[in-house]
């Protein structure tokens with residue numbers, strides 16, 4: 500059993516037992532849970548305590564059709580502006596719940612119990628929500644802060660290894676972009692057995708949340724420093740567009756390695772730091788060899804880029820724990836990978 504830690508920021512974030520803090524957070528409120536079938540099956544005592552709405556799995560469920568279905572069910576249940584929506588699940592559930600809550604009757608209060616590692620260190624923190632439109636991820640959404648987020652690392656015990664690794668890729672990203680101590684801590688515990696140690700996982704989750712919170716507090720609307728959180732993601736998103744064989748975390752691992760090598764070539768990052776990044780990714784079982792050609796990846800990046808002119812903003816590592824945002828012409832970006 501881990502201790503409860505609280506971070507008071509734009510939302511109140513509780514890292515520790517979900518059951519122990521939920522009752523007091525929702526006392527006296529009508530609560531409607533939004534969750535997915537896995538959480539409904541694994542945590543019935545939590546879900547069935549309240550009225551609940553079940554959504555489907557995966558990115559194909561993160562759509563306006565799902566949102567409309569939820570609005571309809573909320574109306575049938577007679578939910579009004581005093582109702583609190585509680586998203587219990589990973590990033591898919593919390594992104595949908597946040598969007599529905601921000602828009603239903605012009606906004607109702609909401610909270611999350613985040614149940615994936617990726618959700619706990621990233622998706623549930625910072626107030627971004629949204630859904631996909633056709634093939635475009637997160638095209639529609641809002642900035643809206645949940646009243647509370649509960650991240651219970653004990654719930655990660657039921658999460659499949661591949662999903663745990665997807666989350667650890669984002670934690671490694673956090674270490675590279677702003678927390679060399681966290682990176683070092685991961686190096687000390689770098690293998691899959693880390694996932695069965697709740698005390699270590701709680702430390703890791705807390706550190707990653709603290710860095711994200713610090714960045715979001717300074718730039719909630721992503722007009723500056725929050726962009727640092729996109730480290731490795733330009734390449735990662737392009738890989739995900741090219742192939743469905745890798746998941747988001749696996750693509751992020753490849754993106755982190757690719758941008759670290761590009762940074763070395765540009766004279767920004769020491770080779771030894773780049774080697775540490777590759778070694779840590781390898782220790783967690785990530786494949787860093789690209790599954791598609793760099794030419795295909797760059798074509799996807801260029802397609803994405805059409806929306807914002809000829810220049811591209813790239814987050815480049817300068818050392819473990821420090822990155823900078825560099826704006827460059829797209830041709831220069833391409834050269835970094837040739």
Ligand SMILES: NC(=O)c1ccc[n+]([C@@H]2O[C@H](COP(=O)([O-])OP(=O)(O)OC[C@H]3O[C@@H](n4cnc5c(N)ncnc54)[C@H](O)[C@@H]3O)[C@@H](O)[C@H]2O)c1
Pocket residue numbers: 535536537538541556557558561588589590591592594614615616617618621622623624625626627628629636637654655656657658659662665
């Ligand atoms: N809003 C943001 O700032 C932000 C940031 C990063 C990612 N995201 C979004 O997050 C989404 C991905 O989230 P994810 O990786 O959490 O995926 P997910 O929500 O699809 O969860 C992964 C799988 O794990 C299952 N699961 C969840 N918790 C479990 C548990 N405790 N035990 C067993 N199974 C469990 C789910 O049912 C699902 O099958 C993407 O859509 C991405 O765009 C949002």
